[in-house]
Amino acid sequence: MKKTDTIIIGAGPVGLFAVHQLGIKGLKSIVIDNLDKAGGQCIELYPDKPIYDIPAVSECTGEELTKKLLEQIKPFQTEFYLNERVEEVRQDKDNWIVKTNNNNEFLAPNIIIAGGVGSFEPRKLAVKEAEKFEDKYLFYAVKDKEKLKNKSIAIFGGGDSALDWALELSKFSNINLIHRRDEFRGAPHTLSEIKKLEKEEKISIKTPCQLESIEGDKKIKTITIKFENGNTEKIKTDIVLSFFGLIMKLGPIADWGLNMNKKTIEVNSKNFETNKKGIFAVGDICSYPGKLKLILSGFHEVALASVECFKRARPNEKYRFEFTTSSKTIQDRLGKK
Amino acid sequence: MPKITYQDNKGNSKTIEVENGLSVMEGAIQNDISGIDADCGGSMACATCHVYVEEKWFNKLPKAEEAEVDMIDMAHEPKKNSRLSCQLIVTDELNGLIVTTPEKQS
Numbered sequence: 001m002k003k004t005d006t007i008i009i010g011a012g013p014v015g016l017f018a019v020h021q022l023g024i025k026g027l028k029s030i031v032i033d034n035l036d037k038a039g040g041q042c043i044e045l046y047p048d049k050p051i052y053d054i055p056a057v058s059e060c061t062g063e064e065l066t067k068k069l070l071e072q073i074k075p076f077q078t079e080f081y082l083n084e085r086v087e088e089v090r091q092d093k094d095n096w097i098v099k100t101n102n103n104n105e106f107l108a109p110n111i112i113i114a115g116g117v118g119s120f121e122p123r124k125l126a127v128k129e130a131e132k133f134e135d136k137y138l139f140y141a142v143k144d145k146e147k148l149k150n151k152s153i154a155i156f157g158g159g160d161s162a163l164d165w166a167l168e169l170s171k172f173s174n175i176n177l178i179h180r181r182d183e184f185r186g187a188p189h190t191l192s193e194i195k196k197l198e199k200e201e202k203i204s205i206k207t208p209c210q211l212e213s214i215e216g217d218k219k220i221k222t223i224t225i226k227f228e229n230g231n232t233e234k235i236k237t238d239i240v241l242s243f244f245g246l247i248m249k250l251g252p253i254a255d256w257g258l259n260m261n262k263k264t265i266e267v268n269s270k271n272f273e274t275n276k277k278g279i280f281a282v283g284d285i286c287s288y289p290g291k292l293k294l295i296l297s298g299f300h301e302v303a304l305a306s307v308e309c310f311k312r313a314r315p316n317e318k319y320r321f322e323f324t325t326s327s328k329t330i331q332d333r334l335g336k337k
Numbered sequence: 338m339p340k341i342t343y344q345d346n347k348g349n350s351k352t353i354e355v356e357n358g359l360s361v362m363e364g365a366i367q368n369d370i371s372g373i374d375a376d377c378g379g380s381m382a383c384a385t386c387h388v389y390v391e392e393k394w395f396n397k398l399p400k401a402e403e404a405e406v407d408m409i410d411m412a413h414e415p416k417k418n419s420r421l422s423c424q425l426i427v428t429d430e431l432n433g434l435i436v437t438t439p440e441k442q443s
Contacts, residue, residue, distance in 0.1 A: 008428060041377065041382070045380070045383070046380060046382055047410070050410070060407075106404060116376070118376075123411060123413075123443060158407075158410050159407070159410065179410075180410060180415055183406075185401050185403075185410075210414075244410070244411050245411040247376070247385070247443040248377075248383065249443075284378075
């Protein structure tokens with residue numbers, strides 16, 4: 001079990017700035033996130049879209065903001081546990097123990113939940129047979145393409161992931177690319193490659209249609225798709241791949257005994273602590289009177305929460321408010337001379 | 338103020354007055370209408386404010402931008418009359434609009 005001063009759940013902009021606010025106070029933290037990279041919604045939902053309301057930054061993209069925040073917290077050499085989701089939180093006297101789905105355990109007096117709207121997970125197919133075949137013959141991501149050789153593969157989706165995998169897997173498997181409308185959205189080069197392979201009969205494109213059902217007992221035998229005009233077609237299929245992007249799910253957080261208001265966690269607006277001492281919620285996931293879901297509000301929230309984190313992590317020391325401009329101690333922590 | 342009717346997939350409906358300039362999604366969120374999640378808060382990034390719009394109203398709405406149509410691909414059971422309610426801005430012309438929420442949003 002790894003000990004630290006604060007466990008931060010969520011590596012979005014607010015979680016990243018929490019590292020900074022804790023760091024300048026001399027507190028160590030670790031960050032856990034279910035995505036494979038830092039940045040949260042900024043990197044997953046709008047990496048290229050502009051943000052205009054970060055103070056003193058007239059315009060930047062989600063990706064740029066993430067990069068700048070990562071640079072700002074570099075001096076603190078924080079450990080990130082990515083691709084991991086927090087499953088369990090339990091109390092151990094004055095500390096909290098957090099366990100992830102990767103069986104990592106952390107112990108700290110403070111937890112800061114900066115979880116946004118929840119963790120990102122693949123959007124799943126709605127047909128009822130989907131669950132039965134999931135991770136065996138039906139996948140929402142490709143982990144081992146060796147297993148997809150010499151198969152009949154049905155790929156659902158109209159975006160880059162669907163198109164890229166259709167191209168890649170068509171080298172050694174039979175591909176049906178299925179989409180709800182005639183237009184695909186992807187890089188022009190990818191689209192022309194797909195059209196070329198369709199002519200060569202290496203990929204067959206089925207549009208506009210959607211999945212109606214999956215048939216099979218232990219293995220998938222066929223799938224049935226339904227066209228917009230009502231016609232259906234049965235297609236022999238071994239493997240189904242589905243690429244409908246990611247959704248945000250609150251997940252196990254809802255079961256930690258925190259006071260919830262719909263999908264948000266209630267906090268006080270003095271230090272953003274929840275009803276559990278030492279568990280804080282900041283950013284989009286917290287609610288209090290007047291809450292605005294803005295990145296800049298999250299920055300303010302972590303600044304205040306970090307003060308209470310200090311008091312809990314260093315009960316024998318007195319907290320001193322300091323400015324980064326004039327504090328020698330803070331500048332040392334930032335590696336400035 | 339224009340009246341908007343939110344109907345769920347079982348036929349239960351609620352009609353509320355929504356101020357001009359708000360989106361149909363915001364009208365739902367501010368009035369605790371269930372069936373519209375709006376996880377991303379209206380930045381057209383999540384498709385959890387997905388609604389079906391009755392044909393006669395569908396044709397009166399400003400056409401969906403390409404980015405909205407792309408996002409609808411991700412929605413739960415999209416149909417021809419699918420829209421993202423965060424992109425439907427309430428005006429006097431939309432007085433009486435009926436939208437139906439899908440069985441679920443994700």
